[in-house]
Amino acid sequence: MPELPEVENVRQTLEELVPGKTIDQVIVQVPKMIHGMEPDEFVHTLIGQTIEEVRRRGKFLLLDLTHCTLLAHLRMEGKFRLLNEQDEVSKHTHIIFHFTDHTELRFLDVRKFGTMEITHKKGEEETKSIQKLGPEPLSELFTLPPFAEKLKRTSRAVKTALLDQRLVAGIGNIYADEILFRAKVRPERAGSTLSDSEITRIYKETKNVLREAVALGGSTIRTYVNSQGKLGQFQEKLLVYGHAGEPCPICGTTIEKIKLNGRGTHFCPNCQK
Known part of the structure; x- marks a missing residue:
């Protein structure tokens, strides 16, 4: 399972790649990966929103959008890839965020253990997933x-x-x-x-x-x-x-x-x- 250093490096690369991109379509191939709401509601909530920032809390990636925050956990083998819309879609691609600039952020996961959920903007500390986490080891809160x-x-x-x-x-x-x-x-x-x-x-x-x-x-x-x-x-x-x-x-x-x-x-x- 990716640990803090791996997830932090995914965060850093996503922060270079996706802020400013606006979602105009979301495809969910594996519904069980979506937690806290039905996949249709997940899709409807994200369409039209722009990614503003990519953060991390523990092993979770936090994508701040216009009106909400998306929490993603890579679990064992989850991966994000930014590709052009015409690029071949791998059979292990389970969630696709299509942007207005004709690029796509694709979530691939061979084992299908990865998860995503939506909370209100920067409200991750109120979710059960984040509430139980201890301090960040590289922050001043870790004493x-x-x-x-x-x-x-x-x-x-x-x-x-x-x-x-x-x-x-x-x-x-x-x-x-x-x-x-x-x-x-x-x-x-x-x-x-x-x-x-x-x-x-x-x-x-x-x-x-x-x-x-x-x-x-x-x-x-x-x-x-x-x-x-x-x-x-x-x-x-x-x-x-x-x-x-x-x-x-x-x-x-x-x-x-x-x-x-x-x-x-x-x-x-x-x-x-």
């Missing part, structure tokens, strides 16, 4: 004291806590492994057992890892590319994720992979004691 307090109160594994979007928004499996490796904390450790210094390292590395990943366009694992078809480069910086059986880049110990709450989890048994 150490509440982060530490919540970790110390949980008996869950620290990696499981990091994946909980209520603690901090946008972290997924890849970056949780990388954050904990850099912080030298075992992913199975219960949050309540962490020392102040360990929590501080996790907090700092959360910001560091995500900031670096955004700068490098995210990680191209499996099918991710941004909305201009460009690959991310952060996978070249991954130290443990995807490196099971290989020597740790720090100490040479073999990197291990285990299942933790159903998620493949990579760590160095020496560096993360």
